[in-house]
Amino acid sequence: MALSNGTRVSYPNNTADPFYEFYVGPVEAIKCWDFENSQAEGWTNTSDWQVAAPEGLSNDPKEAFGGNLAFGIDLTSDGAYRDRATATAESPEIDTGGSEFIRLQYRRHLAVEDGVFDQARILANGTEVWSNFESPTDNGGTHHIDKEWVFHDVDLKAQAASGKIKLKFELQADEGLAFGGWTVDDVCVVRASGVGLTCGNQTVDDGESCDDGNRVDGDGCDASCSTEGGGCCSASDGVEGALALSVLTFGMVFWRRRRKSAP
Known part of the structure; x- marks a missing residue:
């Protein structure tokens, strides 16, 4: 991408998370927050989290992803998270209605030091389901700096087994360098x-015509759980069917040869 001053930049532009992601398939919202009512309804958070219009401070976004407001750490003062502190925002408990395939989908604008020093985490029912990049060496120079709003999808299937989900965004900082921290918008379970x-679960669900417990073609139920056709001669035709086909084929060849040799 070429900017007006001639500078060229490439996106995504985040060495700690260098790829875009997207989710393919239908989803149904169970609970969402867009924060446009000036509050994080039902959330419990430390005092440094706020619902506000971002101002682009300390690598924060310059505006919300949707609407005017977002939810994040210090969006209006100097923008940076505090040294030697843990900032958290925890959702209310969400009833997943017994559904098995539960996911978190939201928009993220995160600026945090390398995980060697500062840790940004997402927890579901107390279990960590995502964290920022941590360098394999102690020098830790790969900071996570989102330079745009990004879509983030997190699988919560294991944590949703209880039928309820409680989310937590957390940032634990050391005494050194600090950035803008978490800013989130359009948070949905x-x-x-x-x-x-x-x-492959051995149950014929909606959209399936068969399910034999695997995702393998050639066994009568293909890899997408659709019944495989038998072609011209299925196994049920037996020996008689195969013999009849052979006789028919021989007869056609013989007739064609006789016709060709006729004067």
Whole structure:
């Protein structure tokens, strides 16, 4: 991408998270927050989290992803998270209705030091489901700096087994360098559906015509849980069917040869 001053930049532009991601398949929202009512309804958070219009401070976004407001750490003072502190925002408990395929989908604008020094985490029911990049060496020079709003999808299937989900965004900082920390928008817990999720579970679910417990072609039920056709001669035709086909084929060849040799 060429900027007006002639500078060229490439996106995504985050060495700690160098790829875009997207989710393919239908989802149904169970609970969402867009924060446009000036509050994080039901959330419990430390005092440094706020719902506000971002101002682009300390690598924060310059505006919300959708609407005017977002939820994040110090969006209006100097923008940076505090040294030697842990900042948290925890959602209310969400009833997933017994659904198995639960996911977190939201927009993220995160600026945090390398995980060697500062740790940004997402927890579901107290279990870590995502964290920022941590360098394998102690010098830790790969900071996570989102330079745009990015879509982030997190699988919560294991944590949703209890039928309820509680989310927590957390940032634990050391005494050194500090950036803008978490800013989130359009946070949703969703229920995923589709044949790709259930095929192979030995139950014929919606959208499937068969399910033999695997995703292998050639066994009568193909890898997408659709019944495989038998072609011209299925196994049920038996020896008689195969013999009849052979006789018919021989007869056609013989007739064609006789016709060709006729004067």
